[in-house]
Amino acid sequence: MYRVGLCQFASKLLNVEDNLIHMRQLLETQSADLVVLPELATSGYVFSCIQEVKSVAEPAETGPTASLFRELAAERNTSYVVGFVEKDGDALYNASMLVNPDGKVYVYRKTHLFYEEKKWFSPGNSGFNVFAAKGGVKVGMMICFDWLFPESARTLALKGAQILAHSANLVLPWCQKAMLTRSLENRVFSITSNRFGTERNGGKELFFTGMSQIVDTHGDILHRCGEQEEGLFVVGIHPEDADNKMITELNDAFTDRRPELYIT
Ligand code: ACM
Numbered sequence: 001m002y003r004v005g006l007c008q009f010a011s012k013l014l015n016v017e018d019n020l021i022h023m024r025q026l027l028e029t030q031s032a033d034l035v036v037l038p039e040l041a042t043s044g045y046v047f048s049c050i051q052e053v054k055s056v057a058e059p060a061e062t063g064p065t066a067s068l069f070r071e072l073a074a075e076r077n078t079s080y081v082v083g084f085v086e087k088d089g090d091a092l093y094n095a096s097m098l099v100n101p102d103g104k105v106y107v108y109r110k111t112h113l114f115y116e117e118k119k120w121f122s123p124g125n126s127g128f129n130v131f132a133a134k135g136g137v138k139v140g141m142m143i144c145f146d147w148l149f150p151e152s153a154r155t156l157a158l159k160g161a162q163i164l165a166h167s168a169n170l171v172l173p174w175c176q177k178a179m180l181t182r183s184l185e186n187r188v189f190s191i192t193s194n195r196f197g198t199e200r201n202g203g204k205e206l207f208f209t210g211m212s213q214i215v216d217t218h219g220d221i222l223h224r225c226g227e228q229e230e231g232l233f234v235v236g237i238h239p240e241d242a243d244n245k246m247i248t249e250l251n252d253a254f255t256d257r258r259p260e261l262y263i264t
Helices: 016-027 050-055 064-076 144-148 150-158 175-186 239-243
Strands: 002-008 034-036 079-088 091-099 105-109 130-132 138-143 163-167 189-193 196-201 204-209 213-215 221-224 231-237 246-248
Touching: 002 016, 002 189, 002 213, 016 064, 016 231, 034 163, 034 189, 064 079, 064 091, 079 138, 079 163, 091 138, 091 163, 105 138, 138 144, 138 150, 144 150, 144 163, 144 175, 150 163, 150 175, 163 175, 175 189, 175 213, 189 239, 213 231, 221 231
Parallel strands: 002 034, 034 079, 138 163, 163 189
Antiparallel strands: 002 231, 079 091, 091 105, 130 138, 189 213, 196 204, 213 221
16 A cells, blocks of 8 residues: 545644644644645735745755755655745746655646736746656646646556646646546646634635645545545545556546547
């Protein structure tokens, strides 16, 4: 069994230090092989100006988030996926990093920016890539609104992902349902780690939907959090189940595709 988890909590806006301390406390409550944390877990989400975004931005490899998660990953022999604001030169990205027990860090930059994110972030240019997490398990990262575009999950699955590590700050009501289909149609596990709570800043307010979930390769829910629940939740899976794309003995979800007839 491979123990996968999600960590649902509410970040404090613009307070990276407190958020990292809080994440450490939650992550020390249980052991796991892979844990996924929310989008922008280090920074909060409702920015009111670019100075605020810059104030919480960090380089992927050498910032405080990589530093804490490298330490935790080595100490606890766990791989982590966590959302943060990445600074690369003058560019700011809504990004996730996968941090492995051996200290390696892999970055995904959000492809499909949602709403006011377009004011703050450059559209991600990393593309969808698959990386080996602890034990060689193949993980593909996507972030929140990427769920609306089936190409995100499909690309990761076609590249061999066994688990979709989906960090989120969800405000629309449909993603949890849609991700059941993303798992089912691609025959992959998905871990949607969402935040909860209301965030207010500069006259703006957003409500985040909680209900983080872990879904198996048939689209069945292995765990779903409550709307306001905080904590680390872990289930055991067999990642290799995702390597079987057979729907019936005569149907393979991937080799039955007819890409020559599709518009891209
Ligand atoms: C979202 O993409 N954070 C809704």
